[in-house]
Amino acid sequence: MVCDPASFEEAQGIADNLKNRRAVIINLEKAEQGQARRIVDFISGTTFALGGNMQKVGQGIFLFVPSSIDIANESGREAKEKSIFPWVKSE
């Protein structure tokens, strides 16, 4: 599913898709910067709870997947081998 939310109020609807085990691509070009940050933080929290993964696809475009799906990147390694959430310091 691809979505392009403009405001944080749309975050729960997007999170419902993840809860229902659907991968979601979020394009944030319609969202003001503060709203975009809030959407990504909320959906990141949802994804973390579900044991899923997130990956930045491009400028303002993010892929979130529930736990049942792996993300393969260009180099063939799975994204989950890397730090999923960049704000967490590596151990």
Next chain:
Amino acid sequence: MVCDPASFEEAQGIADNLKNRRAVIINLEKAEQGQARRIVDFISGTTFALGGNMQKVGQGIFLFVPSSIDIANESGREAKEKSIFPWVKSE
């Protein structure tokens, strides 16, 4: 569990408690406003994924509970009867 995070980097550790079915009280007085917003958004996303509830306890103090626990407020009604996430318009 009561925690008083100062930065967003602590959000995942808090979310782990919710995933492990522990209620969490977050005191945000140590956190700068932008960081506080990010923490609450992330933990709200986690709580939403888990089917839990959140409630503002005081200025900068929030209670988050996983789905297995109800929140009773002063009037005796359960908090889950109200809109859990205030940014969602009622239907």
